[in-house]
Amino acid sequence: xxxxxxxxxxxxxxxxxxxxxxxxxxxxxxxxxxxxxxxxxxxxxxxxxxxxxxxxxxxxxxxxxxxxxxxxxxxxxxxxxxxxxxxxxxxxxxxxxxxxxxxxxxxxxxxxxxxxxxxxxxxxxxxxxxxxxxxxxxxxxxxxxxxxxxxxxxxxxxxxxxxxxxxxxxxxxxxxxxxxxxxxxxxxxxxxxxxxxxxxxxxxxxxxxxxxxxxxxxxxxxxxxxxxxxxxxxxxxxxxxxxxxxxxxxxxxxxxxxxxxxxxxxxxxxxxxxxxxxxxxxxxxxxxxxxxxxxxxxxxxxxxxxxxxxxxxxxxxxxxxxxxxxxxxxxxxxxxxxxxxxxxxxxxxxxxxxxxxxxxxxxxxxxxxxxxxxxxxxxxxxxxxxxxxxxxxxxxxxxxxxxxxxxxxxxxxxxxxxxxxxxxxxxxxxxxxxxxxxxxxxxxxxxxxxxxxxxxxxxxxxxxxxxxxxxxxxxxxxxxxxxxxxxxxxxxxxxx
Ligand code: HEM
Numbered sequence: 001x002x003x004x005x006x007x008x009x010x011x012x013x014x015x016x017x018x019x020x021x022x023x024x025x026x027x028x029x030x031x032x033x034x035x036x037x038x039x040x041x042x043x044x045x046x047x048x049x050x051x052x053x054x055x056x057x058x059x060x061x062x063x064x065x066x067x068x069x070x071x072x073x074x075x076x077x078x079x080x081x082x083x084x085x086x087x088x089x090x091x092x093x094x095x096x097x098x099x100x101x102x103x104x105x106x107x108x109x110x111x112x113x114x115x116x117x118x119x120x121x122x123x124x125x126x127x128x129x130x131x132x133x134x135x136x137x138x139x140x141x142x143x144x145x146x147x148x149x150x151x152x153x154x155x156x157x158x159x160x161x162x163x164x165x166x167x168x169x170x171x172x173x174x175x176x177x178x179x180x181x182x183x184x185x186x187x188x189x190x191x192x193x194x195x196x197x198x199x200x201x202x203x204x205x206x207x208x209x210x211x212x213x214x215x216x217x218x219x220x221x222x223x224x225x226x227x228x229x230x231x232x233x234x235x236x237x238x239x240x241x242x243x244x245x246x247x248x249x250x251x252x253x254x255x256x257x258x259x260x261x262x263x264x265x266x267x268x269x270x271x272x273x274x275x276x277x278x279x280x281x282x283x284x285x286x287x288x289x290x291x292x293x294x295x296x297x298x299x300x301x302x303x304x305x306x307x308x309x310x311x312x313x314x315x316x317x318x319x320x321x322x323x324x325x326x327x328x329x330x331x332x333x334x335x336x337x338x339x340x341x342x343x344x345x346x347x348x349x350x351x352x353x354x355x356x357x358x359x360x361x362x363x364x365x366x367x368x369x370x371x372x373x374x375x376x377x378x379x380x381x382x383x384x385x386x387x388x389x390x391x392x393x394x395x396x397x398x399x400x401x402x403x404x405x406x407x408x409x410x411x412x413x414x415x416x417x418x419x420x421x422x423x424x425x426x427x428x429x430x431x432x433x434x435x436x437x438x439x440x441x442x443x444x445x446x447x448x449x450x451x452x453x454x455x456x457x458x459x460x461x462x463x464x465x466x467x468x469x470x471x472x473x474x475x476x477x478x479x480x481x482x483x484x485x486x487x488x489x490x491x492x493x494x495x496x
Contacts, residue, residue, distance in 0.1 A: 028061045035070070035334075035409050036063045043309070043407060047072055047339040056343070057323030057333075062409070063107050066096045068313065069325065069333040074343040074361065076323040077335055080314055081366035087314040087333065088122045089368060090114060094315050095330035111312040111410070117253050119261075119368065126367060128244045133254055134371045136238035140184060145375065146382050152179040153386040154429040161390065164423035165397060167416050168387075169271050174200065176383045177266035181259055184375070186234025187223050195219065203264050220255040224248060258372065264411070266376045268307035271414045273298050273384050275403070276305075278396045278419065286353075287388075294385045296356040298377060303347075303354050306362035307376075309338035309411050334409070337361040391421040 028034050033046055040046050047070065050058035056073025071077045080087045091112045096102045102112065114120050118129035156175055160166035174196055182191035194215075201212035223236055228248065231237035235258075240251055277283050277297065286292035314333045321327065340361045342350060354360075363370035370376070388394065397418040404415040 028065045030059075030067075032059050032061045032065075032067065034061045034065070035068070036061075040409075041407070043409065043412070044338065044342075047336070051339065055324050057325045057327075059325075064101070064103065066102055066106070067332075069322075069327065069331060070310070070339065071314075071323070071333050071336045072339040072343065073323050074340045074346045077337070077340040077361050078365055080322060080333060081335060081364055081368065084122060084367055086317055086320045088317055089120050089314060090122060091120070091313070091315060091332075093317065093330055094313075094332050095328075096332070098330065108312060108409075115253065116250065117257050119257055122367075129246070129250065129254065130367075130371065132239055132242040132244040132246050132250075133258070135242050135244070136235045137371055137375075139233075139238045140235060140375070142374070142378065145180065145184065146378055148183050149176070149180055149379055149382040150386050151429050152176055152183075153383050154390070154427055155179075157387060157390045158426040158429065161424040161426060165418070165420045167418050168274050169267075169414050169417045172383075172387065173267045173270035173274065173414075173417070176270060177263050177379055180266075180375075180379050181262055184235050185223065185255060185259065186227065186232060186236045187219070190219050190223075199260065199263050203260065216259070217252065217256065220259065221252050224251045224255060261370075262372050262376065265307035266379050268305075268411060268413045269298065269301065269376060269380045270383055271417055272305045272307070273301045273380055274387075275414060275417055276301055277384070277388070278394065278417070279400045279403075292353075293356075294388075295377065295381045298380045298384070299356050299358055299360070300354050301380075302362035303341050303357075303360040304350075305412070306337040306341055306360065307411060307413075308362070309336075310409055311335040311337070311364060312410070335361075335364060337364070338412075390427070391424060394419050394421040 027039075033050060034040055035043065035046065046060075050060060050070060051072045056071070056076045058070050058072060060068055060070050062068050071080055091097055091114045094102070094112070097112065102109070106112070116129075118126055118133055121129050153176060156172050156179075160171050166172065178196050178199065179191050182188050182195070198212040198215045202209055202216055224240065225248075227234070227237045227240050228251075231241050236251075236255060239246060239254060246254065273294075277287065283292070283297060283300075287294070287297060312334065314335055316327045316329055316331045316333070318329050319327065322333070327333070337360075341347070346359075363373045363376075397420045403417070405412055406415055407413075
């Protein structure tokens, strides 16, 4: 990116370019706005200023005043991710990286540094690596996973339901995705506080991030070695045995990508949806009244607060034009999900309900579009639904303005979500399906998702190897029912 390309017209007019480094304007060299430091505490506001000044693609500065384009328009973001002939994710093309402007200790280096993973690959290599990931994902039993999400939710709620208060970030949103991912990857025994803390630590980049990263990689390496020696029926085994022939390093790196990308985003999504339900009265009323389902609420949250606000980064493979800007070969561009989702050309009224519309940018798009989105959605849909069913009178335990957020260019997430509710007794998470439906305490509360349209059974799942003939009712005598119904219920329960 060069100074003369900073103006939408190609000539830097005086109104667009305050003196270099002018503190009064909160800008850096070349009059460009910074996406870091005190000027960028409210990045949403910075993006709107950039949009007003430059249109749908704007020049800005990353840490160390490294230049980058921010793609603010919905259509421009879609065009960029869907045009691999012009834009790719290979940072080895990035001019500031090649000319040494990006130093090895740049704070964003972990995101920029090229790695042999599908998220950075392109062409045939991307197809090979991504094919192995999506091939392994296609073997996931989605019904079984939904039951696991439900059971893990019951387990987490049991830990705090008798207290009448909880922090839904620390005690719920940060745990549920890890419990589910450990199950998917094939290491349920590794799920626990240590892995949750270590993964969070890696992502925060704290002083202990390196040690935490080493611990996570050790867990994943052990898993990969075990499955290479003896494959089972899980994601990791299918990744190892996929015909793409991933090496041990590639398997480990892709387990890391899946674990870290899936964990952080899904934890953010859960916290965001719960915050929205708790603080926006219209939402809660619509959910209770049945005008909105939890999956629709999740989709609305993906529009309003995408779990990744931007993705580092796309790179121009040749000179081109985007959103009226002249983009040079080797320029870097931030995929702007948060600003793209509020582009006034697609959302003139930000308060309008998106009614389950899925054309937001939260999962990116094009060849790199998130392959795990159904899993992320399932964790949020089932987890939020099941939580609200257990504690329907849940409410925020502080004023909304007291909620604290942590922001970076990559994401913005809640630090805590304190809630109170009427204390509840624990629920037996190993209860078996009952043909005698258990009455809920609040039959109309949260009676919303398609999940609820299914046979009414207590939340938890029976072990998969349960004998087919003996579903013990969890309460009351078993009423006489046609055995066909029972068999169908059991088959559904097992996901057969
Ligand atoms: C709400 C949850 C999630 C969100 C918001 C999300 C978002 C994203 C985004 C924005 C990208 C980059 C797209 C691009 O560069 O154009 C991505 C890529 C990816 N995501 Fe997700 N993700 C989520 C959950 C998951 C889950 C659950 C998994 C796996 C189980 C997963 C696995 C991946 C992988 C492997 C890639 C790289 C794909 C490639 O480059 O070809 N994600 N995700």
